[in-house]
Amino acid sequence: MTTISIIGSGNMANVIGTRAVKHGHSVELLSRNTAKAQALADEIGATVGTFGERPAGDIVIVAVLYDGVVDAVTTYGEALAGKILVDISNPFNADADGLVTPSSAAQEIADVAPDSAHVVKALNTIFGHVLAKGTPLDAFIAGDSAEAKATLAAFLDSLELRTFDTGGLGAASILESAALLLMGLARNGAGFDLALGAQVL
Ligand SMILES: NC(=O)c1ccc[n+]([C@@H]2O[C@H](COP(=O)([O-])OP(=O)(O)OC[C@H]3O[C@@H](n4cnc5c(N)ncnc54)[C@H](OP(=O)(O)O)[C@@H]3O)[C@@H](O)[C@H]2O)c1
Numbered sequence: 144m145t146t147i148s149i150i151g152s153g154n155m156a157n158v159i160g161t162r163a164v165k166h167g168h169s170v171e172l173l174s175r176n177t178a179k180a181q182a183l184a185d186e187i188g189a190t191v192g193t194f195g196e197r198p199a200g201d202i203v204i205v206a207v208l209y210d211g212v213v214d215a216v217t218t219y220g221e222a223l224a225g226k227i228l229v230d231i232s233n234p235f236n237a238d239a240d241g242l243v244t245p246s247s248a249a250q251e252i253a254d255v256a257p258d259s260a261h262v263v264k265a266l267n268t269i270f271g272h273v274l275a276k277g278t279p280l281d282a283f284i285a286g287d288s289a290e291a292k293a294t295l296a297a298f299l300d301s302l303e304l305r306t307f308d309t310g311g312l313g314a315a316s317i318l319e320s321a322a323l324l325l326m327g328l329a330r331n332g333a334g335f336d337l338a339l340g341a342q343v344l
Pocket residue numbers: 150151152153154155156174175176179205206207208209210211212214215231232233234266267268269270271272
């Protein structure tokens with residue numbers, strides 16, 4: 144059993160938190176909207192922590208809209224020292240057919256996070272409603288710390304998410320483009336009940 148913390152109380156916090164609780168993990172929700180977080184926590188069987196204070200989990204999932212990720216991580220500041228920061232955000236433009244950052248959301252988070260935090264990109268290539276089905280899926284991750292990636296992979300594997308390591312944090316931009324690929328496929332014939340996967344032959 145792992146304790147994870149999730150910053151945010153929206154759709155992805157709900158889906159990831161639900162999946163984690165179902166697989167026996169302890170989930171702490173951290174939201175600037177405590178009432179919303181408490182309602183979600185009651186629904187999924189999680190607890191609520193104090194927004195801005197040091198999260199309980201070693202794995203902290205930043206389930207915040209791209210526009211707010213840098214702000215949220217900056218607000219936490221040194222409270223995130225030593226944590227594995229999981230960036231799931233997609234820096235899409237308004238039409239969700241392009242990216243708005245020349246680097247990556249993950250790199251922007253790493254730039255404001257404490258030096259001792261380890262940013263790992265993950266879960267951004269999976270639609271929330273697909274993750275909510277609870278079926279096994281492939282999950283792609285990117286980050287500079289092998290140890291942080293191994294810890295996160297063990298957690299994701301326990302949720303029946305088969306993890307593929309795509310490389311260092313520089314590969315986060317590839318994963319953010321992969322989310323555009325998913326969106327394009329969904330919009331152009333494949334439909335939204337769709338998941339990206341890798342086939343090992
Ligand atoms: N939905 C999907 O299918 C999907 C799939 C893959 C990745 N993602 C990514 O997952 C992230 C979350 O998406 P979502 O669907 O869960 O969005 P959502 O339902 O709109 O929830 C967004 C959450 O972000 C919080 N937030 C926004 N700005 C913030 C700030 N400055 N400080 C603190 N919290 C802030 C919101 O808090 P309030 O409630 O207080 O406004 C809310 O809890 C996004 O980056 C998205 O790109 C989504």
